[in-house]
Amino acid sequence: MSRVFTLAAWRQPRAILWATAGVVTLGFLIALEIAARHYGLPGPMTSQAREVIFAPKSGFLLYASMGLMMLVLTWRQRFIALGVAIGIDIVFVLVRWAVDAKMSFGNGALWVVLGCAVIALTRRTGNERALLLKGVGLGLLLVTGRKTGDAWLLITSKTRPMVLDPYLATADHALGNPSWLVGRLVRATGPIGTHLLDWVYAQLAVAAVVVALYQLRKVSVERRFPRHHLVRTFLVIGVVGPAIYMIFPVVGPIFAYGTGAFGTGGEHWAIANLWPDTPPPISPPHPVLYDEITPRNCMPSLHTAWATAIFIHSRKGPRALRFAGTFWLVATLTATLGFGYHYGVDLIAGVVFALTIEAALRSFDRGWNRAGIQMVAYGTTVFAALLVSYRYLPMKMATHPWLFGPLLLLAMASVIHVYMRTTRLWEPKAAPAPRPEPQPELV
DSSP, rough: HHHHHHHHHHHHHHHHHHHHHHHHHHHHHHHHHHHHHHHSSSSSHHHHHHHHTTTSSSSHHHHHHHHHHHGGSSSHHHHHHHHHHHHHHHHHHHHHHHHTTTOOOHHHHHHHHHHHHHHHHOOOHHHHHHHHHHHHHHHHHHHHHHHHHHHHHHHHHHHOOOOOOHHHHHHHGGTTOOOHHHHHHHHHHHHHHHHHHHHHTHHHHHHHHHHHHHTTTTTHHTSOOOSSOHHHHHHHHHHHHHHHHHSOOOOOHHHSSOSTTTTTTTTTGGSSSTTTTSOOOOOOOOOOOSSSSOOOOOOOOOHHHHHHHHHHHTSSSSSSHHHHHHHHHHHHHHHHHHHOOHHHHHHHHHHHHHHHHHHHHHHHOOOOOHHHHHHHHHHHHHHHHHHHHHHOOOHHHOOOHHHHHHHHHHHOOOOHHHHHHHHHHHHOOOOOOOOOOOOOOOO
């Protein structure tokens, strides 16, 4: 009897927690939907619902979401689900071709995911129902996260007409203007280097799915999800990060400082045509007016945060996966700077942001303890201090680069050190090898 009571007592707060999280998430999506419609565009919920019938924005993303959902299925069920998805897509493609509509694919994958949700509710019970619903939820969250990010970017461009790029460009003098330096290096590599980095930058979500598939490979056998995996960190970074865009709106060097080396950029809205050949002069910064189209999506660099999360979660994989995680991190950092999408100070903030969120999620799974609370508090404090210094101390940072440059790098390194020290305490310690019993000598 006491065992049943203990189990019920454990489940009740957990059920309340999940219900609260569901209500908050639904309210958040509704708020984004209303905000997006206020500016004349469909919100995340409408966009996802439209893709049941109309051409999806990204068929690869929908098939990736179906791939995550299929982790809970047996191999036979996976082949059936994939075949059904491809068959439905063929029908959609033929209909679109017949009516001369926009060609796309991915509807079949979404139909299969929604169909599995119906099967879970009508044909499964107990743990099997919960497991399949978790798989469906994981797949849909991947798509919803993308739609939510798009809505956030729209809101930043419409509600933040003034951008703070001059502040970051001035503060970046403390680091030696890395975006200008790497931009010239990428241009010198020619089309090969440019196309490789562009592909890596655009396919960051694919790298995340590969790592997630490795982490979740045993779900179909063990019939449960691991306590923590990359998809959760990826989604939380994507949902929380754009809120910082509203606080610190920045468009990036290639947009704020000219058309750049690749023929794209700010054009008429640029402060000056300087990137990547001429670093901006050191002068007191001030907010500048920008267009209502370009997302204010630089501070912090979420591509850096996501690549950092991929790197962290690939550390326990095989050598090939660890190598891929390292390559994706280095290539993403190079692309973010070399294409003029970010300033160097954005990257430092992105690393601190990613480590703080990763530590918070792991602490939540393990149960909050002193080490976890200290790590999250320290990461949050450093991140806030970075934002404040970028906003109110850029001139001092630019005029004293040999002081503030090392301080910025030291702040990031300290968060990395505290994170590694904290998570090392959470790792299971191997039991010592048993020592053989002493044997009496034979005479």
